[in-house]
Each structure stands twice: as structure tokens, then as C-alpha cells.
Amino acid sequence: MTTQTTAPQTPQTTDTGKHAGLIGIPAHLGRALATAGGALTIVSTFLAWTWTDEFPGDLTVYGYPGGLQVLVLIGGILTTLLALASYGVRGLGWLTPAGADSALKLAALGTFGTAWYTVIAISSELGGVVNLEPGGYVVAVGTLAAVLGSLALPFTWPDPDPIDPEDTPQEQLRHQLRTTGEILKASIATGTTPPARKLPAYAEILIIVAALAVGLTVFTYGIGTEYDELFVGFLITAGFGFAAVAKAGLVSRVSAVTAKHRNVTMIGAFVAAAAFPFTQSDDQYATIGVYILIFATVALGLNIVVGLAGLLDLGYVAFLGVGAYTAAMVSGSPSSPFDVHLPFWASALLGAAVAMVFGVIIGAPTLRLRGDYLAIVTLGFGEIFRITVLNMDGTSGPDITNGSNGISSIPNLNILGFDFGAEHSIAGFTIARFANYFLLMLLITLVVVVVFRRSSDSRIGRAWVAIREDETAAEAMGINGFRVKLIAFALGAALAGLAGTVQAHVTYTVTPEQYQFAHVVPPNSAFLLAAVVLGGMGTISGPLVGAALLYLIPAKLQFLGDYQLFAFGLALVLLMRFRPEGLIPNRRRQLEFHEEAEPPTVLSKAGA
Known part of the structure; x- marks a missing residue:
């Protein structure tokens, strides 16, 4: 008696660039659009968004981001990095152990939300879109392009065949390893990440110091927001930014490093707080x-x-x-x-x-x-x-x-x-x-x-x-x-x-x-x-x-x-x-x- 077998399903990764996402654009075009949108967003923050300094933050200066432009700049940089990581750019893999596509969507949405909130606030408080300078239009177009490009990426992989509980542990493990998509999906769902290349102790301590420095900066910036619009933009950027790096698996990876050096982390945290x-x-x-x-x-x-x-x-x-x-x-x-x-x-x-x-x-x-x-x-x-x-x-x-x-x-x-x-x-x-x-x-x-x-x-x-x-x-x-x-x-x-x-x-x-x-x-x-x-x-x-x-x-x-x-x-x-x-x-x-x-x-x- 012969048993008919089927080839194991392979994950619908976006490397081939042939799979469509939510809006029907091919994935490779969506990735390019997201990358271009992120880069355009970064450029827009160095342009003037309005002609008058009546809007808080003074968004009239060319070549120097201020106020809400700083938050959009951070979001644009994160979006661009994740877009490049989705291409498989060497050196960015450590930042996205659970994959970059889902994280890219969140980063692009957060940057879009902060940018469009600012544009709408300028138009509402100053009396119309006529108060926008070229930078305001550029950031609106750039963030919209990044969102549309990210939505073109596939959301998930096909579900693999269920594991037979009667199989031996070796057979179950072999079944799980048939597709890397299942491994990545489980990593994202449970907060775990695939194993990373082992780093020397001093490098892990430097990662802890960097994480604490980022935490202190975010906390200080959030407390020091001087006006309401800036705090709302901070909430949008910080919320979606944290969700993006968590979805990419970076939070879990850094958490594993801090758990390994618990005493160093605790001492460093209180030094940063002091x-x-x-x-x-x-x-x-x-x-x-x-x-x-x-x-x-x-x-x-x-x-x-x-x-x-x-x-x-x-x-x-x-x-x-x-x-x-x-x-x-x-x-x-x-x-x-x-x-x-x-x-x-x-x-x-x-x-x-x-x-x-x-x-x-x-x-x-x-x-x-x-x-x-x-x-x-x-x-x-x-x-x-x-x-x-x-x-x-x-x-x-x-x-x-x-x-x-x-x-x-x-x-x-x-x-x-x-x-x-x-x-x-x-x-x-x-x-x-x-x-x-x-x-x-x-x-x-x-x-x-x-x-x-x-x-x-x-x-x-x-x-x-x-x-x-x-x-x-x-x-x-x-x-x-x-x-x-x-x-x-x-x-x-x-x-x-x-x-x-x-x-x-x-x-x-x-x-x-x-x-x-x-x-x-x-x-x-x-x-x-x-x-x-x-x-x-x-x-x-x-x-x-x-x-x-x-x-x-x-x-x-x-x-x-x-x-x-x-x-x-x-x-x-x-x-x-x-x-x-x-x-x-x-x-x-x-x-x-x-x-x-x-x-x-x-x-x-x-x-x-």
C-alpha cells in the first residue's frame, strides 16, 4: 500500500517579490515604495512645513528639524531601516530577528499618523492648507507612500499541515522544520526570536547601555514635551515605534541579553534614572x-x-x-x-x-x-x-x-x-x-x-x-x-x-x-x-x-x-x-x- 504525499508548503516570503499584499500591489514594488516613502519622509523634515511660527515648535526653518518634525524624522528613519532590512541588507538582520515586514507596517503607520496629525493641526489652527509650505506636502506624500508600500507586503504565511500527535518527537521536529515561516510565526506570537550569533560579553553590555540610554531619552523627552500637539505626536510615535521593534523581535532579543546580565542591567537602570x-x-x-x-x-x-x-x-x-x-x-x-x-x-x-x-x-x-x-x-x-x-x-x-x-x-x-x-x-x-x-x-x-x-x-x-x-x-x-x-x-x-x-x-x-x-x-x-x-x-x-x-x-x-x-x-x-x-x-x-x-x-x- 502506497501513501500519496504532497510536497511541504513553503512559506510565502517576500523575497521573490511575486506575492501581493492587502492592496494588490506586487510585494517587490511595495517594498520599493515603502523605502522611497521613508527616505522622502526623512528629507521632508529638513524643509519648512509652514510659513509662520504661530504653530508651536517653529516648523518654518529649512535644514533644521524642530518640534513635531523631530518625531517624524525618527519615524522616517525607523521605517527606512526596516524597509532595507526587508530586502535582506547585511548588518540589519540582528535588528529584525522575527522578520521586518510586519514591523515595517507598524513603523510606517506610526510615522503616517504623526505626520498627518501635524499637517491637519497646522491647517486647523492656522486656517487652511494654504498655510502649508512645500515640506508639509512632501511629508504627507512620503508617509502615505510608505504606508501603501508596507500594506503591499504579505501579512503572513500559509498554515502548515498540523502535527500528528502520534508521531515521534523526531518526526514532529522534522515536520516543524519543513518551513521557516512556521518558525517565524511562532516567534512573533510568543515573543521569542530565533537564536542570534553569540556576542562577547562586552558587546552585550554595550547593548544594555544603549537600550538604557534610549529609554532615558524617551522618558525625558516625554516628560519635557512643552505643548499639547508635541505630546500627542510623541504618544503616536513612541507607541507605534515600540510595537514595530517588538514585532521585529528586537525587544525579545534585548530582553534576553538583559536577563543574562541582570545585575548589570539593574545597576545601569538606576544610574540612568539618577x-x-x-x-x-x-x-x-x-x-x-x-x-x-x-x-x-x-x-x-x-x-x-x-x-x-x-x-x-x-x-x-x-x-x-x-x-x-x-x-x-x-x-x-x-x-x-x-x-x-x-x-x-x-x-x-x-x-x-x-x-x-x-x-x-x-x-x-x-x-x-x-x-x-x-x-x-x-x-x-x-x-x-x-x-x-x-x-x-x-x-x-x-x-x-x-x-x-x-x-x-x-x-x-x-x-x-x-x-x-x-x-x-x-x-x-x-x-x-x-x-x-x-x-x-x-x-x-x-x-x-x-x-x-x-x-x-x-x-x-x-x-x-x-x-x-x-x-x-x-x-x-x-x-x-x-x-x-x-x-x-x-x-x-x-x-x-x-x-x-x-x-x-x-x-x-x-x-x-x-x-x-x-x-x-x-x-x-x-x-x-x-x-x-x-x-x-x-x-x-x-x-x-x-x-x-x-x-x-x-x-x-x-x-x-x-x-x-x-x-x-x-x-x-x-x-x-x-x-x-x-x-x-x-x-x-x-x-x-x-x-x-x-x-x-x-x-x-x-x-x-
Whole structure:
């Protein structure tokens, strides 16, 4: 008996240039069009886009990009590089280990969005397209050409024959290797990349330094955007740019390098963060920086409870308030009922300890609950804390917290003669009050990161993960679920209380409305939970990035007025739709979200 076999399907790569994409243009013409469009976009940024400097950013200068032109220039360079990489240009393969075609689409769309947003904004604010100079028309045509060219590239490869589960492992492996398209598709879906040529250690460290430098530059630029149009363009460029390099596999490749040198990465990250205040000419943006660090540190503490132990805590911001109120009462404030002025190290330890005690008191009777019931109880605790400090005004209860007036006039910190409220000159740079507190909060963040990392790698950390995955199975294996969860709750509360001690001195005043479940200004419990989920549960860098975005975006979208929350919510919905595992997910969650994903539909014609 003979078995009829068919030749294995080969991937519809675009190397032959014969396959059509979404718009029916041959792939080789689309690639050429995308490359030409990217190059034309770069040229356009050195031309004037409008004749008047009434539009912010002064886009009237020839030969020197400014304002939104800089963002379009970056997008044009990325688009051109990816277009050249899709040709197989030597030296660019390391940047696109998962393929350049899909990444090219995202880069071209992002550049198109920023450019056309600018052109439309100029026409709208200045009174018509007559206010455009030749550069404005050139960038519109160039970015449109790049988008059309990228859409001409095939979207995916044909699905290979399914693997027979009865085959031996060798036969299954041979079947998988019949087509490189399947390997690349799996790489893109799971965030992994094909193996790269091994680099020497010094080269990998240089890659880490370059990645951190890019991160610091992007963060500094995003905070320092001086007008609304520039921030919107920054969001478009940064969002699509990150998506493009992630789709190309570069993010996964760099992540593998950083995971290999974890200590170098952590030290380098904090050195880069410490350099941030020295990049600022005044204290305006350092103010945003210190609040982002407070928000991020508390989110990282919540990540222990939610990300590692899997406990849904909706009242976590109350522990931040416990630490803040404790520090305010013992730091010499004239509004405090206690005539005590402890040094900072003592007030910080006391705030963390009191928050930990509250965590144990609240957790002991409630942690036997699971899921939604636990979430409701913790939400109630957050409201009980806020109402309690509101009623301790001497009328409705004992005079301890001054009720709605809070504890005010909290003095600036003075540690070993270093006054955090005064300006200081370091290496020729002048840093002011908020920059001083930024550096202090950075040290607190370092402590929290070390605690999180050591805890997650320990035996108790593995027990948390086991409880999160299946509490019944974990208890059957001998893990004391209640004790393990209580430790997570207490440790998370202590870290939040530690951050609260710094927040009290930064804000000068602590009041009950700062610690609501959904306050207008973060941190609050809703935003903290969103930062953990958005950034990536169970990771270190995820909540830090998520908290930075969730604090920065609402602060910069105030020009939208009543539509601010709508735009913010829409952005979150879209992000979680296309990146449900978070911006920087851990390996387990990434596989959980993609292991059962349906194969994408082939949009290119199979015989074109």
C-alpha cells in the first residue's frame, strides 16, 4: 500500500517579490515604495512645513528639524531601516530577528499618523492648507507612500499541515522544520526570536547601555514635551515605534541579553534614572518624576500581592496612606497631635512597620476568602481607612488626623545636614527640591526592587506563584496557603508604607481624599492595579513602566478637558486588546495568552 504525499508548503516570503499584499500591489514594488516613502519622509523634515511660527515648535526653518518634525524624522528613519532590512541588507538582520515586514507596517503607520496629525493641526489652527509650505506636502506624500508600500507586503504565511500527535518527537521536529515561516510565526506570537550569533560579553553590555540610554531619552523627552500637539505626536510615535521593534523581535532579543546580565542591567537602570534630574534645567519636570517614582514604587509593592500571590487587592492605596500619616505625625508638623520629631530613618521604619501591622490585622481575618470576595473586602478596608481618618477631627472622633484638613506643614527632610528643601550644586549641576526628593525616592525604589527580586526568587516566592496558579493544588503539596498569603499581604503593605513616608514630605500635607479608590490624580487603588496589569504582572520593570505611563498620560492630556478620561480609557482598552499580557510580561503569562491563539488568516493570495 502506497501513501500519496504532497510536497511541504513553503512559506510565502517576500523575497521573490511575486506575492501581493492587502492592496494588490506586487510585494517587490511595495517594498520599493515603502523605502522611497521613508527616505522622502526623512528629507521632508529638513524643509519648512509652514510659513509662520504661530504653530508651536517653529516648523518654518529649512535644514533644521524642530518640534513635531523631530518625531517624524525618527519615524522616517525607523521605517527606512526596516524597509532595507526587508530586502535582506547585511548588518540589519540582528535588528529584525522575527522578520521586518510586519514591523515595517507598524513603523510606517506610526510615522503616517504623526505626520498627518501635524499637517491637519497646522491647517486647523492656522486656517487652511494654504498655510502649508512645500515640506508639509512632501511629508504627507512620503508617509502615505510608505504606508501603501508596507500594506503591499504579505501579512503572513500559509498554515502548515498540523502535527500528528502520534508521531515521534523526531518526526514532529522534522515536520516543524519543513518551513521557516512556521518558525517565524511562532516567534512573533510568543515573543521569542530565533537564536542570534553569540556576542562577547562586552558587546552585550554595550547593548544594555544603549537600550538604557534610549529609554532615558524617551522618558525625558516625554516628560519635557512643552505643548499639547508635541505630546500627542510623541504618544503616536513612541507607541507605534515600540510595537514595530517588538514585532521585529528586537525587544525579545534585548530582553534576553538583559536577563543574562541582570545585575548589570539593574545597576545601569538606576544610574540612568539618577541622571534624569541632571538633564532638567528647572524643577518643573523633576516634580513629575518624583511623583512617578512614588506611584511606581507603590505599584511594585502591589505587584507582590497581585502579580506573585494572585490576591486581588482593591484597597492597597490605604497602606500608602498609613505610612504617610504615620510619618506626618512624627516628623515635627505643627498640625500633629504628637510633639515628636524623629529622624527620617526612624519615621520611615515606623511608617513601614505600622503599615505592615495594618496589613496583618486586615489580612488575618480576610485572606481565607478568594477571588471577588477578597476584592470586595479589601475595597471596604480602603474606604474604612479614608472615612476613619476623615472622622478623627476632634468632633466625630478623637483629634488625631485633623479630619478633612489633614496634617499640614510637614517640614522638609534634613538627613546628615543635607536639606532636601534647598538647592544644591553637584558636579556643576544645580538640583532643586523635587530633584533632591527624586534621588531619595530612587533609593527607596532600589530597596523595593531588591526586596521584590529576592522575594520572588526565594522559596516563599515560588510558594506565592504556586498559590496564584492553583491554591488547592499548592495546599495539597504541603504549602500553608494562609501563612504564605499573609506574608505577601504584610510585605506589600510595608513597602507601600515606606513609599508613603516620602510622599508625606514631598506633598507637605496629607489629607483623606488623596487615598480614595478612584481619585482624579494617581496614585489610587484603581490606577495602581491598572499599572500592574498594564505593565506586566509578576515582573519588576513592568509596573514601573506601567505606572510611569498611567501618571504621565493623564497629566499631559489635561487639554482635552471633559474628554480626558474618555481618551485615556480608550487608550487602555486598545492597549489591553492588542497586548493583554502587559507591556513587559513575564514568560509564563506571555505563553498563557498565546498558547491557544488561533493562527492568523492568510491575507495574501496563494498563487499570485
